[in-house]
Amino acid sequence: MKKKALSLLLACAMTFSLAACGNSGGDTQAPAESTEADSDAEAGGDAETPAAGDGSVFKIGGIGPTTGGASAYGIAVQRGMEIAVEEINAAGGIGGVQIELNFQDDEHDPEKSVNAYNTLKDWGMQVLVGSVTSNPCIAVAEQSYNDNMFQLTPSGTAVKCVQYDNAFRMCFSDPNQGLESAKYIGENGLATKVAVIYDSSDPYSVGIYEAFRAEAANQNIEIVSDAAFTADNKTDFSTAVQGAKNAGAELLYMPFYYTEASLVLAECSKQSYAPLFFGVDGMDGILSVENFDASLAEDLMYMAPFVANSDDEMVKSFVGKYQEKYGEIPNQFAADAYDCVYVVKAAMEEAGVTADMDASAICDAMKTAMTAITFDGITGKGISWEASGEPNKAPLIVQIKGGEGVAL
Amino acid sequence: MMGFISYLVNGISLGSVYAIIALGYTMVYGIAKMLNFAHGDVIMIGGFVVFTAVSGMGLPPVIGVLISVVVCTILGMVIERIAYKPLRGASKLAVLITAIGVSYFLQNVALLIYGSNTKSFTSVVSIEPLSLADGAIIISGETIVTILACIVIMIALTSFIKYSKSGRAMLAVSEDSGAAQLMGVNVNATIALTFAIGSALAAIAGVLLCSSYPALTPYTGAMPGIKAFVAAVFGGIGSIPGAFIGGILLGVIEILGKAYISSQLADAIVFAVLIIVLLVKPTGLLGKQIQEKV
Numbered sequence: 161m162k163k164k165a166l167s168l169l170l171a172c173a174m175t176f177s178l179a180a181c182g183n184s185g186g187d188t189q190a191p192a193e194s195t196e197a198d199s200d201a202e203a204g205g206d207a208e209t210p211a212a213g214d215g216s217v218f219k220i221g222g223i224g225p226t227t228g229g230a231s232a233y234g235i236a237v238q239r240g241m242e243i244a245v246e247e248i249n250a251a252g253g254i255g256g257v258q259i260e261l262n263f264q265d266d267e268h269d270p271e272k273s274v275n276a277y278n279t280l281k282d283w284g285m286q287v288l289v290g291s292v293t294s295n296p297c298i299a300v301a302e303q304s305y306n307d308n309m310f311q312l313t314p315s316g317t318a319v320k321c322v323q324y325d326n327a328f329r330m331c332f333s334d335p336n337q338g339l340e341s342a343k344y345i346g347e348n349g350l351a352t353k354v355a356v357i358y359d360s361s362d363p364y365s366v367g368i369y370e371a372f373r374a375e376a377a378n379q380n381i382e383i384v385s386d387a388a389f390t391a392d393n394k395t396d397f398s399t400a401v402q403g404a405k406n407a408g409a410e411l412l413y414m415p416f417y418y419t420e421a422s423l424v425l426a427e428c429s430k431q432s433y434a435p436l437f438f439g440v441d442g443m444d445g446i447l448s449v450e451n452f453d454a455s456l457a458e459d460l461m462y463m464a465p466f467v468a469n470s471d472d473e474m475v476k477s478f479v480g481k482y483q484e485k486y487g488e489i490p491n492q493f494a495a496d497a498y499d500c501v502y503v504v505k506a507a508m509e510e511a512g513v514t515a516d517m518d519a520s521a522i523c524d525a526m527k528t529a530m531t532a533i534t535f536d537g538i539t540g541k542g543i544s545w546e547a548s549g550e551p552n553k554a555p556l557i558v559q560i561k562g563g564e565g566v567a568l
Numbered sequence: 569m570m571g572f573i574s575y576l577v578n579g580i581s582l583g584s585v586y587a588i589i590a591l592g593y594t595m596v597y598g599i600a601k602m603l604n605f606a607h608g609d610v611i612m613i614g615g616f617v618v619f620t621a622v623s624g625m626g627l628p629p630v631i632g633v634l635i636s637v638v639v640c641t642i643l644g645m646v647i648e649r650i651a652y653k654p655l656r657g658a659s660k661l662a663v664l665i666t667a668i669g670v671s672y673f674l675q676n677v678a679l680l681i682y683g684s685n686t687k688s689f690t691s692v693v694s695i696e697p698l699s700l701a702d703g704a705i706i707i708s709g710e711t712i713v714t715i716l717a718c719i720v721i722m723i724a725l726t727s728f729i730k731y732s733k734s735g736r737a738m739l740a741v742s743e744d745s746g747a748a749q750l751m752g753v754n755v756n757a758t759i760a761l762t763f764a765i766g767s768a769l770a771a772i773a774g775v776l777l778c779s780s781y782p783a784l785t786p787y788t789g790a791m792p793g794i795k796a797f798v799a800a801v802f803g804g805i806g807s808i809p810g811a812f813i814g815g816i817l818l819g820v821i822e823i824l825g826k827a828y829i830s831s832q833l834a835d836a837i838v839f840a841v842l843i844i845v846l847l848v849k850p851t852g853l854l855g856k857q858i859q860e861k862v
Contacts, residue, residue: 227676230684360831388831388832389831390835392791392835393822394791395781395792399823399827402578403827406571419686419783422782422783423783430706430708431706432703448685449685449688450685450687451688
């Protein structure tokens with residue numbers, strides 16, 4: 161009897177929750193998910209059929225991992241976008257129209273990223289900023305291309321992220337980073353014998369390494385040792401470090417993220433091996449590792465589009481706001497995301513789109529506008545875009561000195 | 569030759585970490601006959617507790633480890649009471665799924681409390697590394713402590729189970745919990761004790777894992793947990809010396825595979841060895857031959 165009553169209760173609860181889903185359509189979750197800034201825009205945003213814009217706000221969707229192993233990047237992107245949206249809305253929006261932001265979690269999983277994309281489409285998204293990480297971004301790009309939805313990824317570095325004409329990126333591509341770092345090492349005579357450790361399960365790492373290897377030959381750099389690790393086997397780096405040490409490498413090239421890098425640096429110190437360390441943009445954040453012994457990373461160089469302690473006025477203002485709101489120094493993901501929202505604004509103004517246009521029409525107008533604009537942001541000045549989706553901007557090399565990243 | 573010995577030492581040091589995790593797995597499986605997939609995540613919680621106590625509150629490492637052991641023991645008993653006890657009569661599959669659920673739950677709780685940013689763990693081991701053959705071979709203090717801890721735990725567990733009253737009750741429960749109950753053994757209390765001990769071991773394993781590999785995130789325990797589970801199966805799940813041998817062998821095979829065959833195929837090699845061992849000896853290296861009752 162007790163069981164029957166319980167199952168009846170559960171059935172009721174389920175029916176109610178399903179009914180609730182049906183009614184809300186997706187608009188009810190928007191206020192909770194998006195920023196406080198859109199509360200004044202909310203009045204017009206409710207109770208309309210989603211799919212097409214209702215003309216009162218620009219609906220910008222964001223996708224990235226806010227939980228899971230890559231959540232540091234997703235959270236940074238979400239926060240960077242929120243600050244930009246608040247600023248733009250406070251200054252009167254885009255052509256007098258406010259922006260509404262809805263950021264969805266994808267847990268760094270391609271399938272969940274596509275789900276997040278569909279959720280946003282139901283909500284009425286007109287422009288997509290995302291996905292944050294490469295693999296999910298590639299999956300979403302397939303969908304956005306089918307829908308002709310304008311997509312700008314802050315940090316999807318894989319080549320295929322922007323393979324379609326509706327997609328653009330804010331960051332460097334993987335091959336570009338590999339090429340530039342080999343050039344930098346070669347032209348500045350940093351080393352001739354180089355060891356590489358890379359993540360063979362991550363297209364980001366593999367993409368950079370392949371381009372690096374190709375360019376290394378032109379720069380008289382000899383790769384004396386290479387060792388791969390995978391997502392499932394990334395705690396022990398003793399073999400890789402020992403291999404590099406035995407081969408007598410003067411420089412250790414590390415095209416992967418900072419969590420693993422902190423382990424590699426610790427292992428090198430354990431084996432008293434002190435080559436030059438050179439990383440890519442995934443290295444940004446190494447100093448944010450709590451309780452990290454910064455002396456391990458002294459003289460470490462890496463490529464980054466953004467340095468938080470720069471004297472640039474725009475950077476200072478962004479870093480100040482970010483610190484005040486979230487109590488930490490923003491990383492490059494936050495900076496890329498912040499710039500993305502402003503790029504969307506610039507392209508929208510260039511294209512002259514209005515909030516009542518549907519996503520496809522907006523996309524067509526913005527595609528052309530993207531190649532026409534020149535953008536000054538916090539991740540670079542005078543950035544322009546190719547029709548292929550690649551940005552033209554100068555790379556920046558950062559070196560850690562006395563526990564702080566300094567632009568070289 | 570020096571290279572080989574040095575790789576071997578690295579293998580043993582990785583293996584000792586697997587071994588100490590595997591001891592907890594095998595202990596719980598041996599008595600309660602369930603795979604506690606949340607074990608790796610209890611390890612992670614243990615790591616975070618020490619991190620908070622030592623790096624956050626400035627307590628001495630020994631106190632930090634003791635706090636972590638107490639917290640994990642309580643956590644293990646609470647998990648058992650809330651998630652596993654109500655399923656005592658349910659199918660094995662239901663318990664397994666619940667364990668996976670608990671594992672995700674712990675990861676997400678840690679994510680909520682500590683955030684996703686990597687924390688760098690300060691090693692609690694202050695022993696100087698042992699340097700042999702003019703520095704060509706370095707055995708870290710963490711490795712020495714982990715191996716010693718494994719051996720001490722192994723002896724302590726074996727004698728506890730063999731000679732103490734509650735230990736023998738555990739054996740009885742593992743043989744036949746129904747009969748044990750009829751003989752007056754409190755089955756629930758015995759299983760709760762098993763989880764308490766298993767989780768205390770997890771706390772120690774967590775401290776040693778994080779001391780050897782100092783990047784601490786909410787997902788730190790997951791993969792080593794699975795590897796240690798493989799080590800436990802390799803050595804014969806349920807067998808305490810088996811877990812130790814399985815762990816060390818797994819580490820050595822992994823490192824030698826990486827060094828001499830292919831750094832990308834390391835895991836494939838490890839699992840191929842596991843498959844071969846299981847084909848030849850289905851109960852694992854030291855596993856007991858269990859006769860099915862008809």
